[in-house]
Amino acid sequence: MIFGYNPEKIRKDFPMLAKPIVYFDNACMSLRPVQVIDKINEYYKEYTACVGRSSHRLALRVEEEVDKSRNEVKGLINAGHASEIIFTRNTTEGINLVANSLGFREGDEVVISDKEHNSNLIPWLKLRGKGIKLKIVKSNPDNTFNLENFRKSLNEKTKLVSVVFTSNIDGVTNPVKEIAKLAHKNNSLVLVDGAQAVPGMEVDAKELDVDFLAFSGHKMMGPTGTGVLYGKKHVLEQMDQFIVGGETVVDSTYESYSKEELPNRFEAGLQDYAGIIGLGEACRYLEKIGQSKVASHEIKINKIISESLLGNKKISVIGPKEAEKRSGIFSFNIEGMSHHDVAKILDNSRGVLIRSGAHCAHSWFNYHNLKGSARASFYLYNTEKEAEIFVDEIKKISSF
Amino acid sequence: MVLCLIALPIFAVLSIFSAKYRKLTLESLDCVFRTAAFRKCRSGLDDRVKASLTGKVMRVSPRTAGFIYNNYKILSWIILIIFVWSIYGTSVGLYNYAKYGSCNGPEDTGFCMFDPAGTNTKTSEIDAYQQSEIILPALEENDPTMGNKNAKLTIIEFGCYACPYTNKAEPIVKEVLDYYKGKVNIQFKTFYIPHHNLSFQTALAANCAQEQGSYLEYHKIIFENQETLKFEDLSLLAGKLGMNTTKFDECMSTQKYKDEVQSDTLMGLHAGVRGTPTFFIGNNTLVGPRPFRTFKAFIDKEMKK
Numbered sequence: 001m002i003f004g005y006n007p008e009k010i011r012k013d014f015p016m017l018a019k020p021i022v023y024f025d026n027a028c029m030s031l032r033p034v035q036v037i038d039k040i041n042e043y044y045k046e047y048t049a050c051v052g053r054s055s056h057r058l059a060l061r062v063e064e065e066v067d068k069s070r071n072e073v074k075g076l077i078n079a080g081h082a083s084e085i086i087f088t089r090n091t092t093e094g095i096n097l098v099a100n101s102l103g104f105r106e107g108d109e110v111v112i113s114d115k116e117h118n119s120n121l122i123p124w125l126k127l128r129g130k131g132i133k134l135k136i137v138k139s140n141p142d143n144t145f146n147l148e149n150f151r152k153s154l155n156e157k158t159k160l161v162s163v164v165f166t167s168n169i170d171g172v173t174n175p176v177k178e179i180a181k182l183a184h185k186n187n188s189l190v191l192v193d194g195a196q197a198v199p200g201m202e203v204d205a206k207e208l209d210v211d212f213l214a215f216s217g218h219k220m221m222g223p224t225g226t227g228v229l230y231g232k233k234h235v236l237e238q239m240d241q242f243i244v245g246g247e248t249v250v251d252s253t254y255e256s257y258s259k260e261e262l263p264n265r266f267e268a269g270l271q272d273y274a275g276i277i278g279l280g281e282a283c284r285y286l287e288k289i290g291q292s293k294v295a296s297h298e299i300k301i302n303k304i305i306s307e308s309l310l311g312n313k314k315i316s317v318i319g320p321k322e323a324e325k326r327s328g329i330f331s332f333n334i335e336g337m338s339h340h341d342v343a344k345i346l347d348n349s350r351g352v353l354i355r356s357g358a359h360c361a362h363s364w365f366n367y368h369n370l371k372g373s374a375r376a377s378f379y380l381y382n383t384e385k386e387a388e389i390f391v392d393e394i395k396k397i398s399s400f
Numbered sequence: 401m402v403l404c405l406i407a408l409p410i411f412a413v414l415s416i417f418s419a420k421y422r423k424l425t426l427e428s429l430d431c432v433f434r435t436a437a438f439r440k441c442r443s444g445l446d447d448r449v450k451a452s453l454t455g456k457v458m459r460v461s462p463r464t465a466g467f468i469y470n471n472y473k474i475l476s477w478i479i480l481i482i483f484v485w486s487i488y489g490t491s492v493g494l495y496n497y498a499k500y501g502s503c504n505g506p507e508d509t510g511f512c513m514f515d516p517a518g519t520n521t522k523t524s525e526i527d528a529y530q531q532s533e534i535i536l537p538a539l540e541e542n543d544p545t546m547g548n549k550n551a552k553l554t555i556i557e558f559g560c561y562a563c564p565y566t567n568k569a570e571p572i573v574k575e576v577l578d579y580y581k582g583k584v585n586i587q588f589k590t591f592y593i594p595h596h597n598l599s600f601q602t603a604l605a606a607n608c609a610q611e612q613g614s615y616l617e618y619h620k621i622i623f624e625n626q627e628t629l630k631f632e633d634l635s636l637l638a639g640k641l642g643m644n645t646t647k648f649d650e651c652m653s654t655q656k657y658k659d660e661v662q663s664d665t666l667m668g669l670h671a672g673v674r675g676t677p678t679f680f681i682g683n684n685t686l687v688g689p690r691p692f693r694t695f696k697a698f699i700d701k702e703m704k705k
Contacts, residue, residue: 340444341451341469348455349465396458400466 002300005293011381013285022352022386027168027196027329027359027377030221032282039281040223043274051273052247052264062273069280070263076283076291077194077213078204079230083262086229086236087276091195092119094214094229095162097266098191099123101239106131108159111188113137113145113174114367115167118360120193124162133157143167143319145174151182158188165197165213169361170319171302171329171377173197180209189235195219199286200328200379201295211235217275222282226275229266236262243268294380298328301378304387305330314398318373328378331359334398339374342397350393352376402476403446404431406483446476499697501690506698509675509687521688523675524563524593535670537680543587543664544606544615547577551585553702556680558591558668561602561622562629566677569689570623576695584699588619589664591676598629600661605634605648607657612643 011017013033023031043065049058051066070082079085088094100123104110110124114136124134135153140146145163154161161183166173180190191212197203198213199220205213212235217226231239241248241259248268249257259265286294306323309315309332318331334342343356357372358365365372376390408428415421427443434441450472458465468475493503493514501520503512509521537556545554557573559566573586590603602622609618621637622629638648651657671680679686679695682702686694 338447340447341454344448344451345455345458345465345469348452349458393458396462396465399462400454400469 002293002296005289005297007297007381007383010289011383014381017381020351022350022382022389024352024354024376024378024382024386024390026199026379026382027171027219027375028355029224030199030219030379031381032221032223032278033285035285036221036223036278036281040274040278043277050270062277065277065280066271066273069276069283072280072283072287073228073230076203076287077198077230078206080206081233084230084233084236086231086263086266087271087279088214088227088229089225089272090216090218090227091117091193091214092227094212094227095119095191095193096123097229097242098160098162098212098214098231098239099127100242101266102160102189103238103240104130104132104159107133107157109133109135109155109157111135111137111150111153111158111161111163111183113150113163114139115143115169115172115361115364116162116164117168117193117195118362119195120162120164121363137163142321143170144172144325145179147175147178147182150179154182154186154188156186158183158186160189160191162191162193164193164195165203166194166201166327167319167361168196168329168359169364169373170317170331171196171326172319173201173325173327176210177208184209196327196329199294200291200298202291205230217279217282220282221285222279223272223275225272226279228279233262236266241265241268245269247271289380295327297380297382298378299324301382301384301387302326302328302330304384305376305391308391309394312395312398315394329375330377331373331375333370333373334394337397337400339372342374342394345397346390346393349396350389352390352393402435402473402480403449404428404435404441404443405480407445407449408432409487499694500686501694502688506690506694507685507687518688520690520694522565523677523688524560524565524596525675526593534672535667536683537589537667537671539587542660543589544610544619545585545587546573546616546619547580547585548582549585551580551583553580553583553682553699554585554587555699557586557588558664558671558673558676558678558680559588560591560593560596560599560676561606561619562596562599562626563593563676564626565675565689567623567626569677572689572692572695575692576699579692579696580699583703589668590661591668591673591678592661592665593676598631598634601631601634601652602629603661603664604652604655604657605638607660608648608651609638609641609643611651611656612638612647614638614641614643617641618643 014031015034016031047058047061049062051059051063070085073085074082104127110132112120112124128134137150137153138146161179163174163179165176176192183190189211192210194203194213194215198215211232213230215228218224245268248260248265250260251258302323310317310321314335316333319326333339339356343354346352346354354374354376356374359375411421411425411428415425427445431441431443431445454465454469457468496503496505497512497514500506503514504510509523539554576584590606592603593599606615606619609615618641625633635645635649639645677689681698684698
């Protein structure tokens with residue numbers, strides 16, 4: 001029992017949970033509390049307007065709400081300044097922004113782990129066409145991060161280290177603080193893919209000392225199509241713009257233009273104000289519950305499931321055996337069965353919704369000669385009873 | 401892979417009414433082509449169906465779900481064979497219905513899903529009668545006929561004046577005679593159905609009317625009054641048609657044509673008649689008030705001979 005934590009009470013905030021489902025696909029997409037839904041509607045019902053263009057009362061109200069959201073995000077990850085928060089569409093866009101704006105030169109090296117989501121692999125593979133070298137750090141046999149391999153991969157040419165914080169393959173959280181320390185010692189910048197980490201654990205950008213942190217709104221109860229790129233102010237100021245146009249410049253002539261201040265210079269065109277305001281509300285909701293409590297709750301659910309199923313010889317889990325090392329993810333395969341079949345059967349039997357496939361990390365699965373896995377992922381509203389239902393159903397399926 | 405063969409026609413039909421089935425139809429089509437080329441389906445349609453079915457069954461019986469999951473291929477083949485067999489059966493039924501007005505062919509009067517009320521096949525049946533050898537009925541000079549006596553083709557009808565289905569066939573008989581004016585002749589033979597009220601008496605009455613040269617008119621008027629007919633009406637109707645009622649009543653009271661009625665009925669029984677109306681068109685038998693198109697198909701076939 002986590003003191004003061006009541007998932008049954010939390011569930012009442014989520015209209016989707018009124019359906020007869022066990023929602024275990026949170027690593028892909030979280031559900032939204034009614035507070036976030038209402039906040040989005042509030043923009044459309046009460047103050048629909050543009051920010052930074054018009055100066056009427058509605059525009060000022062939107063500006064105020066967007067600023068509030070930026071400050072909420074800043075508070076959530078303990079950034080140094082609100083201008084370090086750049087709103088994007090998702091984690092992928094944040095990483096692409098860095099890949100295209102950091103000013104890579106031929107011969108520069110980028111280091112990533114062997115467990116990256118395509119969002120943190122493809123942008124760097126694409127840069128290889130411009131003479132950038134990509135280095136992959138092999139993980140330990142239990143899929144945890146190998147700091148020694150990482151240390152060896154660094155050299156004077158390493159411009160950027162870009163690693164996932166919590167893996168969406170198995171839930172393992174990488175030692176980002178140590179990674180950042182080693183990278184900075186090597187004068188390399190650090191970008192962290194925080195898509196799975198920020199929604200379910202305390203992330204302190206200052207303490208971690210990372211240069212960039214990208215994450216998405218849709219995994220943390222925010223609206224789809226919203227994301228954040230945090231960047232240290234002095235690093236962002238050195239960066240070139242990625243997408244340019246409306247709101248990214250202060251002034252322009254037929255010959256030239258002058259850049260806007262941070263963060264606007266990286267937020268081109270009319271933004272998804274409803275989404276940004278909704279994301280701010282999601283941050284408020286998450287902070288109110290407490291990220292550390294969410295993290296403990298996810299591990300608790302994972303423990304119930306892991307302890308009940310890992311003795312089953314037909315079930316193999318991806319990642320370490322210990323549930324506490326896999327946060328809120330239980331990624332597994334059942335011998336002799338397709339992972340897609342497992343997911344579909346669960347859906348049709350008791351409405352247990354999980355994901356199956358390569359989870360956008362095809363490179364890792366291809367390297368390990370696996371077609372994919374079935375992945376159950378938990379969040380703050382999941383209950384022990386749901387974990388028991390999942391266990392029961394998996395036991396039945398594995399007995400086929 | 402196997403199930404897409406079944407899914408294709410089903411989804412194709414459903415996609416006419418709903419767009420959501422169009423994608424599934426294309427997936428099934430692709431799967432059918434790949435199956436024909438001995439390759440694995442790309443769409444995973446079979447796998448999805450397998451997993452969905454297994455999941456649904458697991459709610460009720462995990463053991464059965466496991467059986468389905470592990471024997472899915474064999475079960476799919478069984479379902480495919482049943483599907484092909486039922487498609488064949490349905491096609492034959494449709495063909496029979498179009499041609500004979502019944503899924504079961506020209507002679508069988510069993511249930512037909514395309515004619516659930518049995519509109520075209522219902523007959524007044526007698527108890528089962530075992531006949532070792534079928535003797536086709538012969539034309540008889542003395543028996544009355546409708547149409548041209550010298551027509552190329554004569555149809556023999558075994559009917560009962562008290563039978564509603566024989567009555568139902570009357571407009572069709574008329575349509576046949578009108579359509580094949582002069583080319584087709586119909587000889588009506590009375591087939592006595594014991595459990596029908598006035599079946600025997602009406603058969604005698606028709607013969608008594610023939611004696612007075614009023615057979616066709618009397619045949620018509622009995623059917624017109626079939627629903628309300630009482631024994632006393634037989635003489636009244638004869639009078640209405642201008643017949644000598646004294647002679648008619650005497651004919652009736654002496655059962656003058658009893659042997660004739662029994663002879664006709666016996667002829668029918670030897671020919672395999674089990675109910676009325678039954679028509680013999682050449683060597684073909686039609687049982688029940690079949691639609692005109694069925695008569696036409698058989699008559700045209702016989703006329704070509």
